[in-house]
Amino acid sequence: MVKDGIKKGWDVQQMAQKVAMDIPNGAYVNLGIGIPEMVAGLVPEGREVVYHTENGLLGMGPVPPAGAEDPELINAGKKCVTALPGASYFHHADSFTMIRGRHIDICVLGALQVSETGDLANWSTGEPSAIPAVGGAMDLVAGVKTIYVISKHLTKTGAPKIVKACTYPLTGKGVVDRIYTDLAIIDVTGKGLEVKELAPGVSFEYLQKHTEAKLIPPATQSSN
């Protein structure tokens, strides 16, 4: 974000890097469409992470080289991907058994809004002219053990995305565990939204000014 001509915070790549650092060795991970997809390429060497895509593949690999694409090997965003050694294919009911049955460890999703109690709105702005489309988001937030949101701190028009209560239709209530934005990493806890880390050049006051929900500063947290 640019404020008074000074660039503050992390870029998208750095945000994805922060998420990647928090994915442990051996995790089964589902990545949402868009910015979350970047995370896969940034997991530190030495960690083995298995990526799940809800259209029926565990062990998803990177995008294939040009000319090697297979239209029958795609991810949930309908982009061509690859299958790594050890991968498996399965049908949709099995795929959502993995999700709803709490077999997937981490899901990384984008957001339109997150509330101070971890409610997530990420599928519809509720405008009557928009065609509603939900995909697997509601199943993912209901079933995956840990939900990470990765998102710009503000909307394109400068409105806060971290709000007291979501005004858009919910994807799930009280489902978000941690929020990674360009300005900070914030945990959703029983006490409220605890700031874990501030991006370079970002003060707590600046962060709070651009957040509708009340934040708990890092210093006042009892322990790490």
Next chain:
Amino acid sequence: MIDKIVQSPADAVSGIFDGATIMISGFGEAGSPIELIHALIDHGAKELTVVSNNTGSGHVGLAALIENRRVRKMICSFPRTTNSKVFPELYHKGEIELELVPQGSLAERIRAGGAGIPAFYTPASVNTPLAEGKETRVFNGQTYVMENAIRADFSLVKCRKADRHGNLVYNKTARNFGPIMCMAAETTIVQARETVPLGAIDPEVVVTPGIFVSRIVEVRNPADESKLVAEDRRYPW
């Protein structure tokens, strides 16, 4: 002798009646039985309720079925994609009905339909607009929403390999809704890239056992939907 193999896509879709509920496999283009859908357009059945994850791309396949005004209602999880033009236009005009279902609930409703389970409870969509009007129940302190099973009169499914009993093997992520849709219809119609002699598919790798399949037609070189969309082709040609 059991021989479920028929000679043409037209033979395969015969008997589909007006007002039928039809499941169509595929996640976007992957696994979409485009030749069967085109045969269904030629066949002429209308007032259909279609259960499919998406609503098709461009002016071919499922999008063409909708554009030719054969579909009264769509039951799906994601009715818009980059190249979907037909459904949004009709939806805005109020000329097609939409039942939006979370993708996992859609899959489980289809599975339940095939498994003889009339309804089930899921945590997905609780406290959201998609749970409005649906029964909820608390189990172990957590709220769940009841979802009803879906059964179809016909399923149209694409696979890679089939034998005359209807044992099926799929291809990569084109499997998606195919196996569960085969189980959930009165009549399951399959297009296979290849038909093979009985015994050629190892019983250990059969994905859909033949009991779930009614008719098979071999389509050796199925159309590449994204190519047809890029060329702005329309069906009927």
